[in-house]
Amino acid sequence: MQKVAVDRRVARTRMALKHALLTLIMRKGYDTITVEDICAEANVGRSTFYLHFASKDALKLSGLEHLREQLAARQQETLTSAAKGDGLDFGLALFQHAREHIDLYRALIGGKGEGIALDGIRRILADLVRAEFEATADGGASDAIAREIAVQYTVGAYMAVLAWWLDRGAEPSPERMNELVRRLTARGIWAY
Structure with a gap:
């Protein structure tokens, strides 16, 4: 019983720190934020911050883990289902997540976020694309390069x-974006 209470407190503290970082990014940009700023915004002590995260960069990267989990779950659903799509099935989840959190994505990809999430998002997508290519390989000799x-x-x-889509206000719909990008990209990739 006590363990559940501790886990909830840990989860609340982590969420408060993540929320504080995001609030500060949108307010003043990532580079100028200090651990002290995050602690003040989250109303936690500095030692509490360091119990959960080694640095503000570690806190930032932990925020991308939710995105990775959503996209990987969507991809796994598709790869294990009998009715497989034409590939790149994580795309819809990506566009839906971006639209749901449009202000955050805008801050992270450009503007006040100074592109801080680009590398993290790129790594997530690269891992998903690699996994999909490996799962759908025809078993022939592979050219790693x-x-x-x-x-x-x-x-x-x-x-x-x-x-581009975020700059346009996330229009057209995530479903339409997914359809268009998959059609354009999958044709060239799978033909190759």
Whole structure:
């Protein structure tokens, strides 16, 4: 019984710290934020912060873990289902998540976030694309360099389109964006 209470307190503290960081990013930009600023915004002590995170960068990266989990779950659903799509099935979850958190994405990808999340999002997408390519490989000899080029090409396409889409106010719908990007990207990747 006591363990549940501790786990809830830990979860609340972590959420308060993540929320504080996001609030501060949108208010004043990532580079100027200090651990003291985060602690003041979250109303926690500095030692409490360091019990949970090694640095503000570690706190930032932990915030991307939710996105990774959502996208990986969506991809796993599709890869294990009998009715497989034409590939890149995590895309809808990406566009839906971005639209639900449009202000945060805008802050993280550009503007006051100074692009702090770009590398994290790129790594998440690259891992998902690699996993999908491995799961759908036809068993023939693989060319690791060609495969990695295909991964980077696909990730670059998603990142460019995501930034453009957010600048337009997340229109058209996530479903339409997913359909268009998958159609454009999957044709070239799978043909290759």
